[in-house]
Amino acid sequence: MIALEHITKQFGGVVAINDLNFHVKKGEIFGLIGPNGAGKTTAFNIISGNYTPTSGRVLFKQQDITNKKPNEIVKLGIARTFQNIRLFDSMSVLDNVLVGFDSRFKYNLFEAILRLRRFFTQEEMFTKQARYLLEILKLDTHQFDNAKSLSYGNQRKVEIARALATNPQLLLLDEPAAGMNITESEELADILHFIRRKFNLTIILIEHDMKFVQKVCDRVLVLDYGKVIFEGSPQDMLQDEEVIRAYLGDFVK
Amino acid sequence: MSKYFIRLALISAAVMILLYISMQYLDSYTVMILENLGIFIILAVSYNLINGVTGQFSLEPNGFVAIGAYVTALLLLDKNAKLDQFMLSDPSDFILAIHSSFVPALLISGIVASLVAFMLAFAVFRVRGDYLAIVTLGFGFIIRIFAVNQSEYTNGSMGLSGISNEANLMWIGVFVLISITVVLNIVYSKFGRAMKAIRDDEDAAEAIGVDVFKIKTYAFMTSAFFEGVGGGLMASLLTTISPEQFSFMLTFELLIIIVLGGLGSISGSILGTIIVIAGMEWLRFLDEPNFFSDTAHPGLRMVVFSVILILIMLFARKGILGNKELWDIVKVKK
Numbered sequence: 001m002i003a004l005e006h007i008t009k010q011f012g013g014v015v016a017i018n019d020l021n022f023h024v025k026k027g028e029i030f031g032l033i034g035p036n037g038a039g040k041t042t043a044f045n046i047i048s049g050n051y052t053p054t055s056g057r058v059l060f061k062q063q064d065i066t067n068k069k070p071n072e073i074v075k076l077g078i079a080r081t082f083q084n085i086r087l088f089d090s091m092s093v094l095d096n097v098l099v100g101f102d103s104r105f106k107y108n109l110f111e112a113i114l115r116l117r118r119f120f121t122q123e124e125m126f127t128k129q130a131r132y133l134l135e136i137l138k139l140d141t142h143q144f145d146n147a148k149s150l151s152y153g154n155q156r157k158v159e160i161a162r163a164l165a166t167n168p169q170l171l172l173l174d175e176p177a178a179g180m181n182i183t184e185s186e187e188l189a190d191i192l193h194f195i196r197r198k199f200n201l202t203i204i205l206i207e208h209d210m211k212f213v214q215k216v217c218d219r220v221l222v223l224d225y226g227k228v229i230f231e232g233s234p235q236d237m238l239q240d241e242e243v244i245r246a247y248l249g250d251f252v253k
Numbered sequence: 254m255s256k257y258f259i260r261l262a263l264i265s266a267a268v269m270i271l272l273y274i275s276m277q278y279l280d281s282y283t284v285m286i287l288e289n290l291g292i293f294i295i296l297a298v299s300y301n302l303i304n305g306v307t308g309q310f311s312l313e314p315n316g317f318v319a320i321g322a323y324v325t326a327l328l329l330l331d332k333n334a335k336l337d338q339f340m341l342s343d344p345s346d347f348i349l350a351i352h353s354s355f356v357p358a359l360l361i362s363g364i365v366a367s368l369v370a371f372m373l374a375f376a377v378f379r380v381r382g383d384y385l386a387i388v389t390l391g392f393g394f395i396i397r398i399f400a401v402n403q404s405e406y407t408n409g410s411m412g413l414s415g416i417s418n419e420a421n422l423m424w425i426g427v428f429v430l431i432s433i434t435v436v437l438n439i440v441y442s443k444f445g446r447a448m449k450a451i452r453d454d455e456d457a458a459e460a461i462g463v464d465v466f467k468i469k470t471y472a473f474m475t476s477a478f479f480e481g482v483g484g485g486l487m488a489s490l491l492t493t494i495s496p497e498q499f500s501f502m503l504t505f506e507l508l509i510i511i512v513l514g515g516l517g518s519i520s521g522s523i524l525g526t527i528i529v530i531a532g533m534e535w536l537r538f539l540d541e542p543n544f545f546s547d548t549a550h551p552g553l554r555m556v557v558f559s560v561i562l563i564l565i566m567l568f569a570r571k572g573i574l575g576n577k578e579l580w581d582i583v584k585v586k587k
Contacts, residue, residue, distance in 0.1 A: 048460060050456070050460065069459075070459045070460050071459050071460075071462050071463060071464050071465070074460070074461060074462035075462060079461065079462075080460060082457065082460075086454050086456070086457035086460075087453075087454075087457075088449060088450045088453035088454060088457070088458075089453050089454075090449060090452070090453055090517070090576050091446070091449055091450070091453070095446055095449075098443070098446055099446050099447060099450045099458070099461060099463065100461050100462070101443075102443055102446070102447050102461070102462055102463050103462040103463075103464075105443045107442075107443070109439070109444060109471055112438055112439060112442035112443070112444055113435050113438050113439060114438075115257060115258070115438055119442065123442075123443075162461055163461065165461075166461055166462050
């Protein structure tokens, strides 16, 4: 589905990612793990087109997307959420999700100005779909609330709904369970399994909550200082000595 | 759907009837204030689309208003009037050849302004924030310098006069309704949502597939269109124009209006225009000799007006309506 080949990213003298290689198969939930500053979010920014890598290339369904702009990459079917929540603060939850549908609306500026028939049918259709997404994420009671007024965990879910609205094949989630309590993160794990089946998704996620990773991920990759130190199943990761030394520490004991 | 058109028709009819009655029964001074108010509503509402709704701090309106005013003026003046007026140099053949009636002239003004906006967009939207403000500010100066120096097109600093006065209250009312309807229809559509998304977080908007440059350009061109039309109405209302009318002060006045009403609030812009434009007129009695002294105090109304502005901004930091609309607030109270 997606493959990173020899990706290196330098910021001035700092090597954020050094020769990163991995591929994710269709339908997988793939975890990107590692201590702070390991280059996980940088890898996301490279896939989503926010950064161009210093060298190497990104292949999405055999197509080179290394130098494409973020909005073009979204149209190809890759959507993302952000580590530091970036919702549109002045808008309602429903409107936030509707912005995600933006590139799928099929009316032009003049149809909007003259309020032609297609405007009304399209608005109605996508509002219905947006409500359905909010229902899946159990946010339907909040649809008219201002996005900023929601709890931290719910704001993360709005971001996921907004990303789903772009009709992605690959979903990049940057710390989706951060700021959630145990009940909420368990609920989120179920939701992720559900949307994977429902929308035929491949998911890559960054996460520090190891219980959540174990519950959700099929395969994980551990990064440390921009280098891969482990790739395999979450169960094996917990036993791996180098991972324990670099990242997990006393957590396992 | 049909509910929307019925409501629009009813509101438009009510406004036009009201304006017709005003024209019949009010004195010419009050009508003049209303006409001025209408033009500034057009300018403020359209300026708010780029500056408030899309959040692009641009300082361009005086440039587009000038373009609109000159295009309308040159289209309305006939050949003899142009030959009479152009003192500094002879009018160019192109200027002599163009002529049209009132409504086409206004539409052409709008189209010319939005075409200029389209070309300008490639340059100005390379930068964001304060830099955008500086670049667009420069554009206003360029237009004015062009108007002063290219005397075979604009008659230079002498300006143009004797423009036929066809912009009556009814026509201004029609264009006020059109501009508000168009801007609101854009705001309440996918384009408006994308514009607000760009204002709230440009990078996030791009990351979920909004074509940022295209949306900004749409907002800019729509703004420019109605600023051009507003400029045309202004030229026809005042019957004389000169480059000095379109200085940065015009932009500044519009900026005060939209900040006062609330950036991003269309009804706020209308309210802001009424307070600023009508307020300045209604406070005129302060300049005259009054109860406390027998001498006149020219400029006293400006002092009082400034105090009112400061007080409003102290108690309503984000303008009177913030980024909400009047009808949002009424709905919440229900």
